[in-house]
Amino acid sequence: MDLTYPDEAKSFADEVRAFVREKLPHAIRDKVMNGRELERDDNVAWQRILHARGWATPAWPAEYGGPGWTTLQRHMFAEILSEEGAPAFIPFGQEMLAPVLFAVGSREQQQHFLPRIATLEYWFCQGFSEPGAGSDLASLKTRAVLEGDQWVINGQKMWTSTAQNGTHIFLLARTDPAAPKPQMGISMFIFPLAVPGITVRPIITMDGEHHTNEVFFEDVRVPKDAIIGEPNKGWDYAKLLLGHERTTIARVGQSKRQLKRLKKIAGEEMVDGVPLLETPSFRDKVAALEIELMSLDLSVLRMIAGEGKNAPGNEANMVKIKGSEIQQRVTELLVEAVGPAALPYDRAAMHGAGSEDPIGPDYAGTLAASYFMTRVVTIYGGSNEIQRNILAKSLGL
Amino acid sequence: MDLTYPDEAKSFADEVRAFVREKLPHAIRDKVMNGRELERDDNVAWQRILHARGWATPAWPAEYGGPGWTTLQRHMFAEILSEEGAPAFIPFGQEMLAPVLFAVGSREQQQHFLPRIATLEYWFCQGFSEPGAGSDLASLKTRAVLEGDQWVINGQKMWTSTAQNGTHIFLLARTDPAAPKPQMGISMFIFPLAVPGITVRPIITMDGEHHTNEVFFEDVRVPKDAIIGEPNKGWDYAKLLLGHERTTIARVGQSKRQLKRLKKIAGEEMVDGVPLLETPSFRDKVAALEIELMSLDLSVLRMIAGEGKNAPGNEANMVKIKGSEIQQRVTELLVEAVGPAALPYDRAAMHGAGSEDPIGPDYAGTLAASYFMTRVVTIYGGSNEIQRNILAKSLGL
């Protein structure tokens, strides 16, 4: 039992931290630190900076261009980046699709797509959910029919995040409607978004921003080899993909950054002449949150240390639940911290343009929107109710 | 919309309060106020005092000897008694069995039992639950078979509270094992506990006290007319009985008394030279609880006001849930208030004998036991999970 990081881990952390501090453009860092919206170019620029350093795809095996890091290193890398205000990776290509390509992609697919994913030249989106298939993904209705050497796709996808920025999509579609179980007749496809018959319609979320979309497919024709792996095996690939990167799901680094921000803001807000952070009620709430986060941080480290070794395997569900609850809690306390200053809706503040003349304190303009938007973290990626169902099953209930 | 009590209600309240303050023996009041155990004689003595005043059975119709009060009066009466430290009514006879006797008891049963219930000469217990039939009461296994002019009863009952003090029992037993549904073959009986074949075994609860019992029935023979109402209709009678006294289930008066006690104790306990009650963290917890109780109090009054008038009818389930949660919360805060002084287990304090030489402050000795025992209020009388199931059903879910 030894909780200290080994020396090589410490020097690795120093190296990563120094790199981010040197290379991360200040304007991007500033947006992340203050909860402002990133533009497409921000993500691409940062991905290219990482790529130049060989760190663009930390989770990829060395043979596909990854840095060959241990799980602990990957965890530390992600956490330091997040703490220092780097944009999060766009997960769809490199974290979700790539493992499927490693496993069942053809050599041609691997050679064509992987390098372009690594630089964000190809910005992938995920075409899974549908209006009638959310938690119950297996009930999806989008159809793909092979006609000659083309697949013809018809249907509608929903919650296709970043499709407005994307170049490509990976998509689940039903290829065998007669399969005995709904999961069994599904295949996975990848192709560009810029093919005829695709319409992307924005879904504006309650923070007033454009994060996600509906995507309509009307007689969309893609080549026969746009399929990944074998036909009707798409469900297995999707499961592989949804189990991606167990250690980043807790978002420990991001929550640490947010907690630091909360303390800073609550240290500046005054209540009857005393900093809010020093009033016992608020202080205790912040302390309780910090302790939750310490516990989560250690749980993730324990999960990493135990990986592969007869681990029960359900820690990922646990850290997803706790991690998402903590993410929400920080945003709740941030809104509480600024009080009435959270009320103005300052769209300019969300996009960094309003900093010259903010309505309230310059840190307050994004907080309500961030609180609203963060309600989603207990919903997406398998709602916390679904996570608890999975955990109950693993307990034999 | 008018929240003020009418004048006649106010003078009623004054009359009740004056009566309790004059007539309630100090030793009994002291036990109740300090959470000590009551002896059998305490209950009987107080019941007789009420009886002499004509207030022994507040919920009974005037024709059976009740005072003929309105629901509001009954509510105020129960609440004032509770606030002033009077023992709670032993509910089994007068609150649970009596309405069944009113509805389906024979004239002989009514004439024999009701007056004796009113004085506690007959102390009834409830023989419903069994080891395998708790929440799922319909699965009970105790059998009653008619042999000549006697019922022969075999089986086991559990959670038969106060059976050590009781003289009689009302019992559910299966009389038709072949009934199409398990609810349909059940009958209800009443008879004395002092018949051959009955064994009462104490169940000690985790507060270390003897509140409840298992009762074993081995070839117990009771007369044919020990049955209530019609054979195989016992389930309907039990439902009638379990819906008893919708307004007292919230225990508002008791919680008010306990809240007062909490404030007194937290005003005496010091933290670094400041009364605990004035430290913001504890003060806010007490305030939050007080507000919950204010809300419950009003909800009960609204329920009373709405009675009979197209009320949705599920308020009783709601006030049971909230009322029980509040009862638990008070005991949690009471333990928290005294801190380390809650640790000594002082059985003498529970019985009022230890007051000469308590281990800690004289108010502390019963608090942990009370906290332990109060866990039961979200379990008994239909657990809060069952209550929520019922409410969900009433919402059409």
Place this chain on the structure above:
Amino acid sequence: MDFALTETQHLLQDTANRLVRERYGFEERKKILASPAGSSPELWASFAELGLLGIEIAERFGGSEGGFHDLAVVLDAFGRGLVAEPFVPTVVMGAGLISRAGSEAQKAAILPGVAAGTLKLALAYGERRSRYSLNHVETTAKADGDFYVIDGQKSVVLGGDAADQLIVSARTAGKATDPDGISLFLVERGAAGVAIRGYPTVDGTRAAEVTLTGVRVAKTALLGSEDQGLGLVDYAVDRGIAAMCNEALGVMAALNELTLEYLKTRVQFGRPIGKFQVLQHRMVDMEMALEQAKSMAILAAAHVKDGDPRSRAKAISAAKVQIGKSGQVVGRGAIQLHGGIGMTEEYIAAHFFKRLTAIEICFGDIDHHLARFARS
């Protein structure tokens, strides 16, 4: 003791509900909110026609001299419809304060206009550094002959961008946080030195930052007694709280209905999601939260005019705490039970949730009112 609605209240309820239903659907509301003013003069005129703006105003000033419980049923209906007009600032807080503290001349000058729908009010009491403390007033008013000269900045003034007249708290004596020395002034929107920066709030209602630079008002603009304005601000804010508590009932009731309906109709895994016990119990908790809130909103309405300020403070703060908590249970619960669709701007659930969030913040959050409750 009587919790039933009076005949007047039934009428008001029907009127307000019908108006919302017929004139303020989700799409109409969206259009109004997207307009430059963010509010609807036509709707406001209808409020006036239907007598909703003068409910509490004395008959001699064109009102119907009703009680706060009459207002409460309208607020409930407005909550259900998410009405984003400045009803609370103008009618509940502004006119309520004038009725209580105004001189006969002030009443005669203002109240008829409010009742007729031609005059809007806003109470400019908060400042950038005041948070929820009503006694934290840095804005100053200096006597200068027959005038006062007001300087300062007022922050997040609810309804401030639509107001024709502002009621401004300013310090005529004492230090920034002294309870004494605060006075109230009626300030014309168009007066020299008044700058109003209006904006939408996160829930779609409107507020403003108000800057006062050497604003000269006549001595007759003083509302109530000099230096004794804190009690009046406290009264007006307590009215605002009681109003929003009752509005929140409508918001929560509508959101619960919407969520319950969703649970019954949304099918996943081959059955309505409302068949899942965990979702059932969460829905039950949301219904219970509404019931708790209802009891406390009634209490708040009953205590708005309580002669004992401590007893009023206790009831109002208790209600605000309960509304805040219930709002969280209902709002967050509804979004979670809806899943993705609840996150979108084009579905009304999110808007109910945002309004509940704003109500939780307005006039002091849960912690603020727990402390006030305990102190009172």
Place this chain on the structure above:
Amino acid sequence: MDFALTETQHLLQDTANRLVRERYGFEERKKILASPAGSSPELWASFAELGLLGIEIAERFGGSEGGFHDLAVVLDAFGRGLVAEPFVPTVVMGAGLISRAGSEAQKAAILPGVAAGTLKLALAYGERRSRYSLNHVETTAKADGDFYVIDGQKSVVLGGDAADQLIVSARTAGKATDPDGISLFLVERGAAGVAIRGYPTVDGTRAAEVTLTGVRVAKTALLGSEDQGLGLVDYAVDRGIAAMCNEALGVMAALNELTLEYLKTRVQFGRPIGKFQVLQHRMVDMEMALEQAKSMAILAAAHVKDGDPRSRAKAISAAKVQIGKSGQVVGRGAIQLHGGIGMTEEYIAAHFFKRLTAIEICFGDIDHHLARFARS
């Protein structure tokens, strides 16, 4: 970074688990607790034989010089078995404090006895009015030639009724709550003027009220430096907390196992109650609470000997907060999920629950440690 048990720890774990399984079943425990002393000399002797009492004690005093993580696995096992012997007061707090602060003579006089199982210790630091403040010491020690004379009363002294020697905090200077001026003394149980009133605590362990009336101890009985005892008490109490955190893991793990088993076997409405989703999710929350506690108990154990007192305080208080919360989730949840049977004294669930309650209270509750965490 390594969270795996060492070979020694595996051995200790097996040893302690086997001992509990074979010698400390529910019925045996009940008998021991009902005995006049409330503890078992035979069991204590076995602890000594198996080397459990000297885990951390230096080899030259008969111990095996292990680390706190070694103790932690034993405490976990004792938690599972609800071992009610005074292991924490004697071994973790008492011997740990002597090892850190004792003179060579004091160590030689005490530690071998602890390791051999012939000497028990207790730290008498709390007083009737001290609540959780370690610096609140009204008991006085006045120098008198080569002696100190101690007067005062110590309250809820864990393990106090079995202790052969007490480590008493007393004030040699300053006022009742000064941080400086507190000194520690070794006091023989049998010394003139020492009165010990032992009693069971609500969870079945034992404590005592200790009255000291003109108790004379030699100057050599001073432990550590005069007036500088507070840091030592703080250290000993932090050791006690870290110990109970790890014990609580065992309690919670066993209670969760018991509850899970009950959910799988208890049939109502024709199916195991564990098929009801609401109960499933509650069980999941209890498992998560245990996992959270596990992370923090490991952290506490790692920081017991942290050279930086603030960093130690932060880790220890954080762990105590988490254990308190997890204990509530697991304890209250288990009773609720068990229903009636969970309320009874004859079933072990209630005893786990009571131990978790006591652990939550001992050495400071959640609020106390939230404040200490925030201050550190």
